[in-house]
Amino acid sequence: MSDSAGLPFELQEKLKIILETAILASPEPLTLSQMNLLTDEPISRRELESLLFEIQRDWQNRGIELVEVASGWRFRARPHMQAYLDRLNPQKPPRYSRAVLETLAIIAYHQPVTRGDIEEIRGVAVSSQTLKTLESRGWIEVIGTKDAPGRPELFATTKQLLDDLNLRALEELPSPGQMMLEV
């Protein structure tokens, strides 16, 4: 049963329309506290989430879906629709090189890490271009410097990375521990 059953039906329907519209119209995922600005009367977090689940259900047989990612809630086209969308825009974004992907993986699983840490694990020098590619995509950022000679920068992954991978938290990344067993 829905928890928003506590709200009058009319209000529920009105709030669902407002939430749906705001999430669709927002360029970034919408947080629960932003959603609270949309209701005239304050509603509880549980009621809000229950409305979101209902919107999710409303869309379950459609081509787009409401998803929760690291920085909030947003709509996305379901991956199986991509084949159609690609017909409109046949230019696929280029795939990242292995150097970029391995650097990203090391930052994701070992963060925060310095450039030196990355080089040690990969066994080769890391080019500035590789780091720049990831930074300009908004997937990694410098979150400080290490208290070591030269005060090297410490890199970490961003919420944007999680959002772009449709994840809510870093823990949802495939576990590297599991991979150990496969070795």
Place this chain on the structure above:
Amino acid sequence: MSDSAGLPFELQEKLKIILETAILASPEPLTLSQMNLLTDEPISRRELESLLFEIQRDWQNRGIELVEVASGWRFRARPHMQAYLDRLNPQKPPRYSRAVLETLAIIAYHQPVTRGDIEEIRGVAVSSQTLKTLESRGWIEVIGTKDAPGRPELFATTKQLLDDLNLRALEELPSPGQMMLEV
């Protein structure tokens, strides 16, 4: 009746989902010829438009609407949702100049007044722009002319102003006598 009735129901529903998703996911309005890329079998322009009208109907009670614009079809937030969307992106509301506010106050408290009356009270000339601003806002109107040289127009405030100030009658304006005491 719908013209797309010619298509089997299953196919209609499938195409509607694909069209809806593609238009929602497209950063630009989608043209009919782009939409033709989305169907595996060619369908007629009439069938296509009829599907679009059906999608329009599906959305008619929602906060987003499907509209045809010069360069194609797109979804947009309905204008009445703007107030909610603004809450997420609060901007400083624009303000009227002192000249506009004082002119409005004089008209409200001394109506009906001529431009000359306003100038006499304010001690400075009243620009046409000031009066035009208030007129186009629907807050003041000319209700006649005065029997005086040049037959100056007489301005009064409108019901719209009362509505916008949330007043039922002009008597509800704070009395200047009271205001003097507060000064």
Place this chain on the structure above:
Amino acid sequence: MNGDTVIASIHGEPLKSLPHDLYIPPDALELVLDAFQGPLDLLLYLIRRHNLDVLDIPMAELTRQYLAYIELLQQQRLELAAEYLLMAAMLIEIKSRLLLPRPPKTADEEVEDPRAELMRRLQEYEQMKLAAQKLDEMPQAGRDFEFIEVKVEQKLERLPQVALEDLKMAFMQLLERARVHTHHTVRREALSVREQMSHILRSLQGGGFVSFESLFDPDGGLPRLIVTFVAMLELAKEYLLEIQQHETFGNIYVRLGRTAI
């Protein structure tokens, strides 16, 4: 094999014959061309290729194969990153340490396997290499799915709002100024009369005659009736209203003063 046939091209240099005495299958050259990510990557490739155990590396074999590759790459005058040579030195060092007689074990001391560090690094690198592949396989925004953002119509023009407070402030400032200019007095007219004046003028906008009675709202109560009457007199005084009565006790008609039309 025909010595003149170009079998591969490495950085533009034609390769006409395969080097001898190498445990390298011909297709491995393509992988060379593909460029390994570094010496660890190359070692992992060799280990996987020859079903060696990453946890119990036969150093002699691995070192031989690694050096063979390095030699091949150098023969092709490929510029080798220093890391590759460093790794070669490390492999040789580990191999030679394995050849040395082991010192007798003491009861509480584990003798460290000279390969331990290399094996740890290989495992760690392989883990990240696989992690990178998994990351790449995950559906990615913009590549495998699209986020939805419905355009909001170009912002409706935001109109300034006026609060009662604003009007009050504006009028107070006017009163203040009026007080300073004592020769100019701002009187407050009975508002309701003023409003009623506007109201009457508005209801006469048509220009024709309207019956006197119709301008009064009997439901508004006595004060309202009086205010309406006073407003009418005020308008008549200002020639904004024309009041006609054709006979005594006859109907009274009102219309806009000719000047007010």
